Amino acid sequence: xxxxxxxxxxxxxxxxxxxxxxxxxxxxxxxxxxxxxxxxxxxxxxxxxxxxxxxxxxxxxxxxxxxxxxxxxxxxxxxxxxxxxxxxxxxxxxxxxxxxxxxxxxxxxxxxxxxxxxxxxxxxxxxxxxxxxxxxxxxxxxxx
Numbered sequence: 001x002x003x004x005x006x007x008x009x010x011x012x013x014x015x016x017x018x019x020x021x022x023x024x025x026x027x028x029x030x031x032x033x034x035x036x037x038x039x040x041x042x043x044x045x046x047x048x049x050x051x052x053x054x055x056x057x058x059x060x061x062x063x064x065x066x067x068x069x070x071x072x073x074x075x076x077x078x079x080x081x082x083x084x085x086x087x088x089x090x091x092x093x094x095x096x097x098x099x100x101x102x103x104x105x106x107x108x109x110x111x112x113x114x115x116x117x118x119x120x121x122x123x124x125x126x127x128x129x130x131x132x133x134x135x136x137x138x139x140x141x142x143x144x
Contacts, residue, residue, distance in 0.1 A: 025124040029059035032122050032131050036062055039135040043142050047116075061086060062122040069118050072141055079137045083118050090114040 007015070040046050047065040051057065063086075066072060073083050090110035091097055105111065121134060 021124075026056070026058050028124045029122055030056070032126065032128065033057070033059045033062055035128060035131050036120065036122075036135060040064065040138065043139065045142055046138075059122055061119045063117050063119050065113060065116040066118065067116055068141075069116050072138070073118055075141045076134070076137060081121065081134055081137060083120055085117065086119050087114065087117065 037048060037051075041048060045066055045068065049063060069085075073085070076083050090105075090108065090113070092105035092108060092111060093114065120138075121130070
């Protein structure tokens with residue numbers, strides 16, 4: 001259980017250049033996330049991750065939960081919006097843990113949530129106008 005995450009010289013060189021933009025990109029993602037929170041918090045069939053007070057997230061991902069995850073994902077795909085399921089299995093469901101530990105984890109929320117989570121587009125490559133289009137389409141899906 002583990003990995004080798006050492007980077008080579010080329011990766012280090014690219015990272016050195018990209019690190020200069022990191023704070024700017026985090027600010028962009030925070031503005032996008034704020035817009036998502038403002039708009040999606042009104043939809044009762046969506047759960048948003050709680051933001052802790054006195055913290056600043058990088059919003060590496062913007063994850064929502066809904067029991068209609070797969071239908072929403074397909075709907076958004078048809079509207080030209082790519083979403084992802086970054087963690088389709090919770091840790092107890094992965095083959096390496098399932099055999100020995102699954103029975104001890106049956107009541108974990110992660111088992112239920114793994115079928116409900118969906119990552120929405122976020123990042124420096126997306127405009128606020130595109131974020132607005134995304135949440136309008138999500139609202140439309142739940143209004144139908």
